[in-house]
Amino acid sequence: MREKLWIIKIGGNVIDDSEGLTRFLERFGSLRGYKILVHGGGKIATRMAADLGIEAKMVDGRRITDEAMLRIVTMVYAGLTNKQLVADLQARGCNAVGLSGADGNSIRAIKRPVGAVDYGFVGDILPDSVDTDTIATFVNAGFVPVFSAITHDGHGQLLNTNADTIASALAIALSDRYATSLVYCFEKRGVLRDINDENSAIPEIRAGEFEQLKTSGVIADGMVPKLHNAFEAIGKGVSEVCIGHADDLHLLREQHFGTRLVR
Amino acid sequence: MREKLWIIKIGGNVIDDSEGLTRFLERFGSLRGYKILVHGGGKIATRMAADLGIEAKMVDGRRITDEAMLRIVTMVYAGLTNKQLVADLQARGCNAVGLSGADGNSIRAIKRPVGAVDYGFVGDILPDSVDTDTIATFVNAGFVPVFSAITHDGHGQLLNTNADTIASALAIALSDRYATSLVYCFEKRGVLRDINDENSAIPEIRAGEFEQLKTSGVIADGMVPKLHNAFEAIGKGVSEVCIGHADDLHLLREQHFGTRLVR
Numbered sequence: 217m218r219e220k221l222w223i224i225k226i227g228g229n230v231i232d233d234s235e236g237l238t239r240f241l242e243r244f245g246s247l248r249g250y251k252i253l254v255h256g257g258g259k260i261a262t263r264m265a266a267d268l269g270i271e272a273k274m275v276d277g278r279r280i281t282d283e284a285m286l287r288i289v290t291m292v293y294a295g296l297t298n299k300q301l302v303a304d305l306q307a308r309g310c311n312a313v314g315l316s317g318a319d320g321n322s323i324r325a326i327k328r329p330v331g332a333v334d335y336g337f338v339g340d341i342l343p344d345s346v347d348t349d350t351i352a353t354f355v356n357a358g359f360v361p362v363f364s365a366i367t368h369d370g371h372g373q374l375l376n377t378n379a380d381t382i383a384s385a386l387a388i389a390l391s392d393r394y395a396t397s398l399v400y401c402f403e404k405r406g407v408l409r410d411i412n413d414e415n416s417a418i419p420e421i422r423a424g425e426f427e428q429l430k431t432s433g434v435i436a437d438g439m440v441p442k443l444h445n446a447f448e449a450i451g452k453g454v455s456e457v458c459i460g461h462a463d464d465l466h467l468l469r470e471q472h473f474g475t476r477l478v479r
Numbered sequence: 480m481r482e483k484l485w486i487i488k489i490g491g492n493v494i495d496d497s498e499g500l501t502r503f504l505e506r507f508g509s510l511r512g513y514k515i516l517v518h519g520g521g522k523i524a525t526r527m528a529a530d531l532g533i534e535a536k537m538v539d540g541r542r543i544t545d546e547a548m549l550r551i552v553t554m555v556y557a558g559l560t561n562k563q564l565v566a567d568l569q570a571r572g573c574n575a576v577g578l579s580g581a582d583g584n585s586i587r588a589i590k591r592p593v594g595a596v597d598y599g600f601v602g603d604i605l606p607d608s609v610d611t612d613t614i615a616t617f618v619n620a621g622f623v624p625v626f627s628a629i630t631h632d633g634h635g636q637l638l639n640t641n642a643d644t645i646a647s648a649l650a651i652a653l654s655d656r657y658a659t660s661l662v663y664c665f666e667k668r669g670v671l672r673d674i675n676d677e678n679s680a681i682p683e684i685r686a687g688e689f690e691q692l693k694t695s696g697v698i699a700d701g702m703v704p705k706l707h708n709a710f711e712a713i714g715k716g717v718s719e720v721c722i723g724h725a726d727d728l729h730l731l732r733e734q735h736f737g738t739r740l741v742r
Contacts, residue, residue, distance in 0.1 A: 265532050287559060295558020296550060299629060303581040313583045318566040319576045320622055357616050359583055366562060372570035376561055420736055469500035 220455075221355065221394035222251040222468070223381035225403045230462045231258035231297060240401070241301070245308035245447040247263065250355050252386060253312070253362045255301060256379040261292040273336075281336040281376040285389060289376050290316075293364040301362055313359045317367030318374060320350035322384035323382060325367040325375050339375030341382065346389035355394075373393035384449050391453030398446070398454050399473070406474030407443070417460070420476045423447050446477045484618065484657035484720075485514040485731070488646035489664045494521035494560060494727045503664070504564070506662035506728035513618050513657065515649060516575070516625045518564060518641040524548075524555040536599075544599040544639040552639050554581075557628040564625055580630030581637060582615035586645060588630040588638050601640030602630040604645065609652035618657075647712050656714030661709070661717050662736070669737030670706070672697060680723070683739045684705035686710050690713045709740045 217357065224247075230240055244253060247374040265272055265288050281289065298314040305312035317323030317339070323346055325339030328430055345367075354361050363386070365379040380400070387398035406417030430433045435443060448458035460467075460474015467473040492706075493503055501518060526732075528535055528551050536543040544552065561577040580586030580602075586609055590600030608630075617624050619632035626649070628642040642709055643663070650661035669680030684692065692698045698706060709720035723737015731738040 269530075280626050290562055291554035291558040293558075294562045295554040299553055299557045299581055302579070303631040303637050304635045306581055306631060306633060308582050311583060312580070314581070316562050316565070316577070318562055318569055320574060321569050353620050357620075368566040368569060370568045370569060374566050380640075455584075 218395045220249050221396050221459050222247060222249065222399060223254065223383050223390070223396060223445055224251065224385045224399040224401065225254040225256070225379060226462055227256045227379070227403075228258035229403050230401060230435065231260075232256060236462060240462040240465060241304050241308060243462075245305055245310040245361070245465065246419050247462075247468065248352075251360055252355070252378050253301070253305075254362065254365070254383040254386065255293075255297060256360065256365060257293050258297065258298065261289050262407050264288050272371065275333050278333070278335070281338050283337065286337040286374060286376055290366055290374055294366045297363060298364040305360065305362065308378070310377075312362045313354060314362045314399070315354075315365070316364050316374070317345075317377065317382075320354075321368075321370070322350045322361075322369045323347070323367045323377075323385070325377055327369055327375060328374065335465075337373065337375050339369070339377040341367075342379065343387045348389050348393060351386070351390060352393055372423060380445070383476060384445060384454075387454045387457075388449055388452045391455070395455045396453070397458060398449055399458045399460075399465075399468065400442075401465065402459065404461060404474075406460045407435065407439060411432055418475050419472075420478065423450060423479050443477065450477060450479050481658045482698075483512050483581065484659050485510060485512065485519065485662060486646050486650045486653070486659060487514060487662040487664065487728070488517040488519070488642060489725055490519045490642070490666075491521035492520060493664060494523075497702070497726060500629050501567075503725040503728060504567050504571060506725075508568055508573040510731065512583065513548045514623055515563070515618070516568075516623065517642050517646040517649065518556075518560060518625065519554050519628060520552065521560065523559065524552050527551050527555055532692050538596050541598070542595070544595070544601050545669055546600065546689055549600040549637060549639055552630055553637055557629045561625060561627040568623065568625065574622050576617060577625045577627065577639070579627050580608075580640065580645075583617075584610050584633065585613045585624075586610070586626070586629075586630045586640075586648070588640055590632055590636065590638060590645075600636070600638050602632070603641040604630075604640065604648045609648055611652050611656060614649070614653060615656055629685075644706070646706060648718075650717045650720075651715045654718070658718045659716070660719050660721060661712055662721045662723075662728075662731065663705075663709075664692045665722065665728065667724060667737075668727060669723045670698065672704060680736050683741060686713060686740075692716060706740065713740060
């Protein structure tokens with residue numbers, strides 16, 4: 217039987233809220249079993265860029281990672297944020313090891329091809345991007361990998377990469393070796409039946425119910441692509457995808473955390 | 480028999496010289512056997528501080544690491560410099576993993592006690608600072624640890640730590656498990672018999688000859704504490720300490736690299 221492995225992703229909103237982050241780290245540290253943390257960026261990089269007089273470049277509302285911005289996100293995500301998370305987890309007895317995709321060649325990406333838009337130094341994940349040997353070596357030795365959203369191309373170029381995509385790619389690739397549960401912490405308590413009622417989280421959605429919930433309008437807007445990606449991961453071997461609030465992480469083991477998506 | 484392990488330290492002068500760094504990485508990547516890289520800072524952190532309008536605080540010519548400066552060195556050393564070195568080594572087929580002392584609790588330091596001077600968030604290394612289990616796990620699995628000069632105190636505090644001291648502490652602690660060779664790359668080709676002649680490097684100095692070379696004035700000024708620390712490491716189990724120029728690293732295996740210090 218494959219051992220269970222949690223891949224837990226926190227977004228910038230958790231990183232930016234120091235009290236919320238402390239609560240989350242307490243819960244993450246206490247979660248038993250194999251686990252991996254993937255963290256997004258937060259506002260520190262944007263602030264740092266502003267303080268350095270570097271303008272954030274946007275095209276059609278999407279951020280462009282030019283050379284100056286790549287330096288900043290590498291410093292902030294892989295340096296400041298990652299090492300502080302690791303030190304905080306170590307203080308809680310959790311044997312964290314902070315990694316970028318370059319470390320141990322764990323996640324190799326390709327620079328996004330220039331099309332209508334040149335996104336700059338942004339990395340796209342391929343099906344063979346994840347070196348599962350490297351990650352299994354860390355996990356099986358008792359370490360808890362903490363991934364920042366920086367990858368490399370194998371030729372010396374670091375790349376800014378979407379943290380949601382990294383978490384999903386890790387869960388899919390590692391599902392050959394572990395029963396992977398992919399957990400997204402976001403600002404709501406799950407997929408809500410009523411968007412105005414935080415207590416209306418749907419406990420479980422099966423792949424077959426997704427279309428119907430879309431048609432009926434229960435799942436709409438930003439949740440559609442989120443859940444589409446989640447069910448795609450499940451189709452590729454991930455055991456379950458859980459979506460909920462970072463504060464509820466302690467409910468994960470008892471399956472009371474947010475919304476659970478299953479095959 | 481203990482396997483050989485190279486612990487190689489490069490200073491800021493190598494980091495700041497992009498052509499010199501490329502030459503060094505080529506040579507380091509080609510060095511066969513178990514190896515660890517320890518890197519200092521370079522001028523990027525100082526420049527970054529200036530760009531952010533943060534003043535470098537000095538007392539008696541020694542840098543003070545206040546909170547703002549700690550953030551900067553964490554970003555630059557453990558983020559930018561460390562990840563770029565790792566990506567560059569990966570591009571050369573060297574399976575590097577970038578680490579701070581917080582990662583895997585590999586190097587735990589204590590905040591320097593406040594005496595006549597408060598150095599701020601500076602970490603001092605203790606005899607039991609190095610977690611040799613963690614480092615041996617990485618090394619034996621075929622990874623090449625690349626250490627930045629950032630440690631932690633085990634209670635969530637990151638600390639700025641001298642890179643020479645980290646390299647020495649690693650070599651001493653790991654000498655129980657490996658035949659450790661500690662290699663310092665600096666701006667000269669070794670301990671020079673004639674300070675004005677780059678070709679006058681003394682090939683080998685035995686511990687018993689150190690006093691005599693000091694008395695005769697061959698070893699003077701900054702070299703005295705450097706060699707004192709080196710022989711101290713040898714007294715604590717390190718097989719040899721080599722001091723020379725980063726460009727000469729390819730001569731290490733044939734024992735023609737700079738000056739070799741032995742028992």
